[in-house]
Amino acid sequence: MKRLYTLKILRGTSEKQYFEEFELEFSPGANVISALMEIQKKPVNKKGEKTTPVAWEQGCLEEVCGSCSMLVNGRPRQACTCLIEPFFEGADQTTIVLAPFTKFPLIRDLVVDRTSMFENLKKIRGWVSIDGSFEQGQGPKVNPDVQEALYVLSTCMTCGCCSEGCPQVNEKSKFMGPAPISQVRLFNGHPNGASEKSERLKPMLEEGGVGDCGNAQNCREVCPKGIPLTESISLIGREATKQAMKDFFSLSDAKKQ
Amino acid sequence: MQEVKEVIVVGGGLAGLSSAMKLAEEGLKVKLVCLTKVRRSHSVCAQGGINIAVNKKNEDDSPLIHAFDTIKGGDFLANQPPILEMCLTAPSILNMLDRAGCPFNRTPEGTLDFRRFGGTLYHRTAFCGASTGQQLLYTLDEQVRRYEVKGLVEKFENHEFLRLVLDDDGIARGIVMHDIYNLNLEVLKADAVVIATGGCGVIFQKSTNSTFCTGAANGRLFKQGMKYANGEFIQIHPTAIPGQDKLRLISESSRGEGGRVWVYGDSSKSIEYPDGSSHPCGQTGEPWYFLEEMYPGFGNLVPRDIGAREILRICELGLGIDGGNQVYLDVSHLPREKQHKLEAVLDIYEKFTGTDPRKLPMKIFPAVHYTMGGAWVDWPAADDPDREARFRQMTNIQGCFNIGESDYQFHGANRLGANSLLSCIYSGLVTGVEIPKYFSSLKKQNCEMDESIFSKALEVEEKRQKELLENTGSENVHLLHDELADWMIKHVTVKRNNEDLQKTLDKIKEIKQRYKNIELSDKGKTLNQTYVFAHQFEAMIDLAEVITKGALLRDEFRGAHFKEGFDDRDDEKFLKTTIAEYDPQEPKISYEDVDMRHYDPVKRNYIVAKKSVPEIKNFPKNIKLPL
Numbered sequence: 001m002k003r004l005y006t007l008k009i010l011r012g013t014s015e016k017q018y019f020e021e022f023e024l025e026f027s028p029g030a031n032v033i034s035a036l037m038e039i040q041k042k043p044v045n046k047k048g049e050k051t052t053p054v055a056w057e058q059g060c061l062e063e064v065c066g067s068c069s070m071l072v073n074g075r076p077r078q079a080c081t082c083l084i085e086p087f088f089e090g091a092d093q094t095t096i097v098l099a100p101f102t103k104f105p106l107i108r109d110l111v112v113d114r115t116s117m118f119e120n121l122k123k124i125r126g127w128v129s130i131d132g133s134f135e136q137g138q139g140p141k142v143n144p145d146v147q148e149a150l151y152v153l154s155t156c157m158t159c160g161c162c163s164e165g166c167p168q169v170n171e172k173s174k175f176m177g178p179a180p181i182s183q184v185r186l187f188n189g190h191p192n193g194a195s196e197k198s199e200r201l202k203p204m205l206e207e208g209g210v211g212d213c214g215n216a217q218n219c220r221e222v223c224p225k226g227i228p229l230t231e232s233i234s235l236i237g238r239e240a241t242k243q244a245m246k247d248f249f250s251l252s253d254a255k256k257q
Numbered sequence: 258m259q260e261v262k263e264v265i266v267v268g269g270g271l272a273g274l275s276s277a278m279k280l281a282e283e284g285l286k287v288k289l290v291c292l293t294k295v296r297r298s299h300s301v302c303a304q305g306g307i308n309i310a311v312n313k314k315n316e317d318d319s320p321l322i323h324a325f326d327t328i329k330g331g332d333f334l335a336n337q338p339p340i341l342e343m344c345l346t347a348p349s350i351l352n353m354l355d356r357a358g359c360p361f362n363r364t365p366e367g368t369l370d371f372r373r374f375g376g377t378l379y380h381r382t383a384f385c386g387a388s389t390g391q392q393l394l395y396t397l398d399e400q401v402r403r404y405e406v407k408g409l410v411e412k413f414e415n416h417e418f419l420r421l422v423l424d425d426d427g428i429a430r431g432i433v434m435h436d437i438y439n440l441n442l443e444v445l446k447a448d449a450v451v452i453a454t455g456g457c458g459v460i461f462q463k464s465t466n467s468t469f470c471t472g473a474a475n476g477r478l479f480k481q482g483m484k485y486a487n488g489e490f491i492q493i494h495p496t497a498i499p500g501q502d503k504l505r506l507i508s509e510s511s512r513g514e515g516g517r518v519w520v521y522g523d524s525s526k527s528i529e530y531p532d533g534s535s536h537p538c539g540q541t542g543e544p545w546y547f548l549e550e551m552y553p554g555f556g557n558l559v560p561r562d563i564g565a566r567e568i569l570r571i572c573e574l575g576l577g578i579d580g581g582n583q584v585y586l587d588v589s590h591l592p593r594e595k596q597h598k599l600e601a602v603l604d605i606y607e608k609f610t611g612t613d614p615r616k617l618p619m620k621i622f623p624a625v626h627y628t629m630g631g632a633w634v635d636w637p638a639a640d641d642p643d644r645e646a647r648f649r650q651m652t653n654i655q656g657c658f659n660i661g662e663s664d665y666q667f668h669g670a671n672r673l674g675a676n677s678l679l680s681c682i683y684s685g686l687v688t689g690v691e692i693p694k695y696f697s698s699l700k701k702q703n704c705e706m707d708e709s710i711f712s713k714a715l716e717v718e719e720k721r722q723k724e725l726l727e728n729t730g731s732e733n734v735h736l737l738h739d740e741l742a743d744w745m746i747k748h749v750t751v752k753r754n755n756e757d758l759q760k761t762l763d764k765i766k767e768i769k770q771r772y773k774n775i776e777l778s779d780k781g782k783t784l785n786q787t788y789v790f791a792h793q794f795e796a797m798i799d800l801a802e803v804i805t806k807g808a809l810l811r812d813e814f815r816g817a818h819f820k821e822g823f824d825d826r827d828d829e830k831f832l833k834t835t836i837a838e839y840d841p842q843e844p845k846i847s848y849e850d851v852d853m854r855h856y857d858p859v860k861r862n863y864i865v866a867k868k869s870v871p872e873i874k875n876f877p878k879n880i881k882l883p884l
Contacts, residue, residue, distance in 0.1 A: 139355030141367030
């Protein structure tokens with residue numbers, strides 16, 4: 001039996017956004033990306049009018065690059081892993097609403113500019129400072145359990161789902177969102193990275209830092225990689241408080257150790 | 258005279274980031290151009306690991322054995338000196354990544370763990386779960402971000418390379434790029450340009466590649482006079498999940514950890530084994546582990562070209578799942594801790610198919626995966642008298658370097674799994690050594706250039722943009738791509754034959770003509786992805802022609818290039834690098850000798866497991882590694 005589905009897509013630029021609908025025939029294995037590709041080949045809307053192809057971001061299509069973030073029926077997620085089949089829920093027709101993220105500047109259709117996420121990685125010193133690439137011998141030994149924990153944190157693909165889902169990330173607040181806070185935990189957890197622990201905690205204490213989290217816990221819900229973001233936030237929150245105390249009593253890190 | 262110190266790096270994958278990091282470390286200023294956020298580059302898709310022979314499993318492994326495995330895996334088509342130097346540098350690359358925080362898997366003692374991969378008998382693949390490429394890319398991205406904060410790296414993300422700016426002597430002096438968000442054209446100036454733009458899998462449309470991997474940058478450079486080498490060597494990965502939008506890779510590490518490939522046997526059918534003997538196709542109704550039977554030495558870990566061909570052969574006998582083009586890849590028998598190491602790929606399988614591969618065998622089929630061919634680049638070997646006078650990784654266009662998957666250098670006729678991450682990082686590091694050297698040899702510097710060379714290059718692209726946006730006609734660029742890819746997949750992948758290759762070449766010529774008659778469905782300038790693709794597609798057609806013509810002329814069977822009617826490797830005629838040069842009619846093909854100073858070619862044999870490796874000849878006396 002032929003099954004049809006409609007993609008209702010919020011299109012346009014920041015000057016003018018509008019919905020446009022496209023009707024497609026379901027074929028097994030279809031996902032949001034393959035549907036958008038189909039529209040791209042033949043951009044005709046549900047009314048039968050010729051239109052422009054929908055703009056969207058994509059890359060690996062394996063959920064490791066973080067490109068294809070968008071709202072699918074209001075939920076922030078990666079479009080590549082979004083299969084069409086489950087939306088039918090037994091019916092022979094369904095409508096799926098696609099919209100761009102709202103917490104980042106809109107470029108066009110489903111594409112937003114997530115540069116701010118990468119700027120945040122600069123703020124938190126998201127790297128391990130090494131003396132140079134030249135031969136310096138082996139790195140430190142790492143307990144496999146620690147490695148495992150760091151690996152999970154390091155799978156963050158800067159897709160922005162956590163920020164999009166977070167009520168504290170909005171026009172009125174400077175909150176940097178959950179992802180960079182979890183990255184602080186990653187780099188502070190690495191034996192070589194730990195030497196810059198306090199530098200990473202400082203921006204956590206400033207406006208936009210960990211204190212702006214409202215504990216809605218949506219981030220953990222929507223993270224496509226299942227990163228324990230709420231755990232990271234509470235951990236870094238505690239660390240940041242300790243750092244604030246230390247700074248207050250002017251204890252240098254060296255003395256403390 | 259003002260000191261030259263700016264370099265343009267095009268491409269933000271592992272190779273580009275490695276180059277940018279090393280150049281910044283040398284104190285040069287880097288302009289990093291990338292058509293996406295660098296952190297989203299295709300290197301994230303590499304799953305299984307990175308080969309480094311540090312003998313941590315006490316197997317008497319060594320960089321020399323790694324080099325020999327790589328050369329043999331590539332069916333002796335690769336020049337040997339760069340491979341040797343790469344394998345010798347590998348242990349230092351591992352140390353660097355490890356110190357920089359890359360979360361490699363560990364043994365209980367806390368040292369790095371290693372797994373086995375295809376085409377070798379040693380455990381020499383370091384890994385981060387099953388998303389090693391992503392983790393390595395992030396590690397280098399983080400280091401480059403550090404240099405960005407220091408002001409040594411400036412990023413131009415969402416920008417795409419369109420052409421080189423050449424001076425009157427044909428020396429690279431900059432690039433023209435466009436901003437993907439608004440199609441603004443811009444010139445960037447620098448006295449060296451490093452191209453690190455990856456492979457060209459998207460020519461075949463459905464592949465394991467990211468949608469960025471069109472090969473357009475190399476195609477554009479080819480048209481500007483850059484030599485392209487070994488184009489016909491395209492790797493088909495044996496194990497991918499068929500899909501509508503892409504063919505998703507299931508890492509070779511799934512077999513490295515003990516995964517087995519099988520189909521149900523049928524003893525009424527028979528098949529010829531690689532040793533020439535004839536055998537029934539297993540027992541009817543019982544799982545038949547055909548790779549293990551045919552290649553008892555390497556089993557499921559034969560090199561990829563062999564794996565892909567055998568799977569196709571099995572399916573052609575009607576033994577695929579339900580008689581179709583799929584076989585089983587089974588990890589369901591593996592203990593939980595081994596499955597855990599494969600988590601990232603098993604999750605991909607489950608998310609896209611709805612089946613849990615921890616419980617049921619996966620259904621897989623071969624897919625276009627890696628571009629062994631690429632830009633021809635120079636490599637004066639360590640002991641050569643002109644080692645210092647020439648420049649490693651430089652294309653035939655002076656000042657234009659090419660690294661990573663977009664060059665042709667390190668993998669010959671077939672790449673071994675887990676060697677690509679290594680070659681990307683290594684070739685990037687080499688530019689960090691060669692470019693400062695190149696700068697001190699330069700007679701004229703960028704500031705001495707006449708402004709007209711830049712404005713003329715910009716004009717060419719302005720005109721091109723206007724034409725493409727305004728073109729009217731009846732062809733749709735996406736449908737043309739469908740058509741091209743259809744032909745390429747059918748005739749220029751696992752099994753080739755001269756008749757179909759010739760027909761494909763004719764088809765490509767036809768598509769080239771029809772391309773002139775395309776009309777874009779979007780004529781605006783704001784994030785016009787149809788325009789961006791249509792611009793790329795022109796370059797993709799040129800590369801498709803290079804790939805197909807190279808395949809047509811190479812009458813032999815070597816590595817990934819298998820042609821019906823030519824059952825053997827023909828070293829006498831074809832132990833040679835294919836060189837393609839642009840010609841408006843059809844690419845001109847010539848051949849160049851392969852540098853085989855270290856090992857004599859032997860027949861590839863993966864039937865028996867033999868650990869002895871021939872003694873290396875002419876080991877360089879004056880070798881200086883980039884780390």
